Amino acid sequence: MNAKNLSERLKTVASFVEKNTILADIGSDHAYLPCYLVHTGIITQGIAGEVVKGPFESALKQVRSEGLEKQIDVRFGNGLEVIEKTDNVQTITIAGMGGPLIASILEAGKDKLDTIETLILQPNIHAKAIREWAMKENWKIVNETILEEHDKIYEVVVLQKGLMELTEAELLVGPFLMKEKSSVFQKKWSNELSEWQRIMDQLNKTVESKDVQQKKEELERKIALVKESL
Ligand code: SAM
Numbered sequence: 001m002n003a004k005n006l007s008e009r010l011k012t013v014a015s016f017v018e019k020n021t022i023l024a025d026i027g028s029d030h031a032y033l034p035c036y037l038v039h040t041g042i043i044t045q046g047i048a049g050e051v052v053k054g055p056f057e058s059a060l061k062q063v064r065s066e067g068l069e070k071q072i073d074v075r076f077g078n079g080l081e082v083i084e085k086t087d088n089v090q091t092i093t094i095a096g097m098g099g100p101l102i103a104s105i106l107e108a109g110k111d112k113l114d115t116i117e118t119l120i121l122q123p124n125i126h127a128k129a130i131r132e133w134a135m136k137e138n139w140k141i142v143n144e145t146i147l148e149e150h151d152k153i154y155e156v157v158v159l160q161k162g163l164m165e166l167t168e169a170e171l172l173v174g175p176f177l178m179k180e181k182s183s184v185f186q187k188k189w190s191n192e193l194s195e196w197q198r199i200m201d202q203l204n205k206t207v208e209s210k211d212v213q214q215k216k217e218e219l220e221r222k223i224a225l226v227k228e229s230l
Contacts, residue, residue, distance in 0.1 A: 008149045021091040031059035049082035080109025099123035103133035119159040127155045140164035144176035153188045169225040
């Protein structure tokens with residue numbers, strides 16, 4: 001993968017970016033996503049934020065090697081702290097991390113979100129943490145998709161400001177994805193159901209304790225929610 005030949009996962013994230021928006025890609029690593037967005041004429045300026053030295057240097061190197069220093073500003077810093085008011089950022093992308101980490105980055109950077117219009121988030125796991133954060137913080141899901149690449153399944157959640165009330169099932173599997181019921185969605189949750197059933201079988205062979213009982217109840221609840229969503 002590189003900035004010109006992007007993964008399907010990042011292309012899907014890119015497909016939600018509005019033309020000419022000012023973008024900040026947080027946790028940008030090689031800055032492939034913002035470089036691709038400039039190359040394809042979707043954005044003209046953006047920020048690539050990174051908190052780890054190695055990926056930060058890879059991003060700098062990539063942006064320089066593509067001659068995009070004027071369009072993409074690579075900044076070193078934790079989460080949304082790389083964004084300044086004067087940048088007038090409208091869209092934030094955060095991709096390739098766990099849902100809880102993405103939610104914690106948004107929570108820690110809440111003061112930077114006032115002027116942001118769209119959050120495009122691609123959690124590798126536990127998208128539920130993002131939906132829970134969004135509902136609590138008055139962001140609503142305006143789009144969602146699910147895709148498979150190299151035997152891995154990814155969700156993309158797009159948020160804009162607004163009120164949203166999700167059921168427990170919608171928080172877990174995603175309101176748009178649940179309606180659409182794509183084959184990838186069915187595959188993801190059938191796999192999860194098999195895994196949870198396997199754990200349940202093991203727990204049923206374990207000596208009963210309060211912890212075991214609690215774990216079984218949690219699993220039963222999740223299994224029921226997913227079954228009703230498929
Ligand atoms: N976004 C790219 C993608 O989807 O291919 C890179 C994903 S990579 C697995 C996650 C990147 O996020 C790493 O480079 C890591 O250093 C960075 N990261 C993790 N936590 C961060 C934070 N709080 N602020 C900025 N970057 C962060």
